[in-house]
Amino acid sequence: MKKLFILVLLAAVGFWIWKKTTASGSEIKPLYPEPYVAIYGQDADTWTQNYIRRLSGMGISCIYRNLDQPEVGTELYSRIQEAKLGSSPLIPPIVDVNGRILIRPRMADIVANYNKKAPGGGVVWSADSEGTRSQKPYVVVYGRDSCGWTKKSLADLRNTGIPCTYKKIDRFEVEEELYWRMKEAGLETGSFDLPVIDVNGKVLIRPGTEEIVALFRTSGE
DSSP states (O other): OHHHHHHHHHHTTOOTTTTSSOOBOOOOOOSSSSOOEEEEEOTTOHHHHHHHHHHHHTTOOEEEEETTSHHHHHHHHHHHHHTTOTTSOOOSOEEEETTEEEESOOHHHHHHHHHTTSGGGOOOOOOHHHHHHTSSSOEEEEEOTTOHHHHHHHHHHHHHTOOOEEEETTSHHHHHHHHHHHHHTTOOOSSOOSOEEEETTEEEESOOHHHHHHHHHHHHO
């Protein structure tokens, strides 16, 4: 019954804006007077646990609110409504940062909102992925070592002499980066083939080598 309650809660408010950027509502009354990050999620949710791990690694102490507890689900529903996020899909983790409700946000968005009220300017955040994309032309291959198509794409690119960066999506930080790159490109993030390749900002799912080479050389001219 408890799990059914949570499933109904997470599905009740629809899905139509899932392709857009992170949903965030109006700022509401904070849960606590001091700066805080409260994460609403589930023990079995990989995203939730990795958010907690990464924020803790930056020195931000997180308050974990377990959605498997009905009273937590009720609390979250009330805050979602107060923040006027009733039309947004509830995809865990849902993060409350000093009264700002964010639905599966980028790590940079959490840190930026936390730093607004943190003493001493807060914490420093840098995104590893930005370095690659700031220098064109570039090719980033997202895949797995166990994926034959990924291995083939990497080998084909080596044969053409085009340099590329290989990112293993088994690492959460890479999985998160890929999730947002695909959302920004308007691509389905639920189920997709590997490798996913970013060529100078154009995200392609299992493209042919000729297409990659053409895009790379066009931007390099």
